Amino acid sequence: MxxxxxxxxxxxxxxxxxxxxxxxxxxxxxxxxxxxxxxxxxxxxxxxxxxxxxxxxxxxxxxxxxxxxxxxxxxxxxxxxxxxxxxxxxxxxxxxxxxxxxxxxxxxxxxxxxxxxxxxxxxxxxxxxxxxxxxxDNKSYKKRDLKDTHGKSDPLQSFNWREGFENNNWDYDERVRNMARWKHAPANGGEKFTVCFKEGEKFNFFGAYNFINTGLKKPGMCVKNVKLNANVDDPSCDVRMFRNQHVPEVRPKTNPKQVDIFFTHESPSMYSPEMKDEKFRNSFDYVADYEKTSGLWFPFAVPVFEMKEDFPLFTIPRKERIPGVAWLARDCLSNRAETLRKISDAYPVFSVGNCANNVNANSFPESVMEAPRNRETSFQEPLSNFMFYFAVENVGVSCPEYVTEKIYYALSRGSIPIYIGWEGVNELLPGRDSWIDLRNYATPQQLAKRLREIAESDEEWEKMHKWRYENPNAWPKLFQKAIRQQTEDSKNALCALLQNGESGKRRKAGKEPKLCERQTKIFGQDLKIDGQEGFGAFKRDDIDEAHLGTNSLTDKDVGVGGKMHAWEKHLKKTCDTDNSCFKFIN
Structure with missing residues (x-):
């Protein structure tokens, strides 16, 4: 309160x-x-x-x-x-x-x-x-309860992230005003840049809202002016921003010194297949995406201030949560749905979105799917009612460095994420004990046994949540960098790129990106990426919506095993007072 x-x-x-x-x-x-x-x-x-x-x-x-x-x-x-x-x-x-x-x-x-x-x-x-x-209104000035049921407080409240977290943009020196020392000087002269977005209102990547909207879209630091819906032929543009699904096929530079940056929030194995085309990549100077060595790195980690907002949700005790696996999806792709259907055979699943929905209609707010996506339409509070969250990425297989908001937001609100990992994933996450890797379980029954152990044990539950009470300095360094990159003004990253250009940690657009594994073995079966690819750079997302969240999966789409099982197969509700009323049937 x-x-x-x-x-x-x-x-x-x-x-x-x-x-x-x-x-x-x-x-x-x-x-x-x-x-x-x-x-x-x-x-x-x-x-x-x-x-x-x-x-x-x-x-x-x-x-x-x-x-x-x-x-x-x-x-x-x-x-x-x-x-x-x-x-x-x-x-x-x-x-x-x-x-x-x-x-x-x-x-x-x-x-x-x-x-x-x-x-x-x-x-x-x-x-x-x-x-x-x-x-x-002034009602925003309110304090949350900063302690959990054991009296533990949020370490981020007294933590200075500017001093404590690893900085990916340490090489930016805003004191350098001599543009001859910059790798990229403003195409039109002067000491600061004009940044132009092609259809800027479409830059609404979920999980990167703070990075783009409160940083890149506002002037400051080395940026003197921002044009959100600029004409690509505008000669005043020093930096031009394009995003996947909104790229003009013809976009010649009006000045050879202009810097073109291509934004994509999806894996090249998924909704950005054009990134596998070397000619397309070389038509830009840099790429902005989730890879830590991209020209403009925007990870999907939760910013510090949102983690502090979510702390009261994180501290919700085990007994006050529903012992089920929640899933909220708009991209209805059969790979993920089939895996979750198998889990629903052995453990309660609550598919609360449009995809393979198995709960009562209108039982969950769908406003979170509407753009622009920001905290006013946050799903954190309703999803915090569940102990677990199915955070598998869209493509449904293992994808190096492709770690999106699905797992980060689950971690922030205290819902234990179920995920498909890859070697090195723990560098981007709090630790091995904070999430559940599907690759470690041979059958849905083995996974269900582990989920129930956590659901019925305070000791196991607290072990999975221990990371949040530790000194943030103890978190993995790359995880710290990801949080800081999302928290600080993202013009730090842009200005560092323009000042220093390509380096060991910032590659040019022409470098080949990392791809998802062609197949991943889950529950003894190979999940293949074939047939899961989405749409490319020149397809508009308002057209693509017809193929995604607006259409619910049919029983056939979910898999040969049939539709998603109802949660009532494994749970019964013994009262209507709170979430503690949900009890396992056997």
Missing amino acids: RETLTINTSSSSSSQRLLRSNPSSSKNTIERGGFGALMMDVGDDAGERLLETPKNDDDDDERNTTRKNKKSFNNAHSKKLLVLLFLSVFALVVLSFKAGYDTEKQDELALPLPKWAADLVFSSAKKRVDGSGSFS
């Missing part, structure tokens, strides 16, 4: 004048309390003398003049201190709001404010600017 942060700016010492007697003196002291308190001595007959006309003798004149000068000096000094205090508070407010500061995005400031200053900023704010640049 959140609590609104407030600060009491009233002070009895600053609003009252206190008169006290000094027993060691025949004089009284008038004290004005509060910040910059002033002390002033007057005689015993102060009340009368302040009302009387001063005598004209020299001693009295000198004494009165001294008193007036002292009072004048003290008043002037007090005013200066008050003005200084006001300007300091005002500066804190401006600084905080310029950085987009709020209780759940403290990491967006280079230097965190002390608690007293943060409280003052929060209490004085009536509105804030959120991640999309729009204003929202």
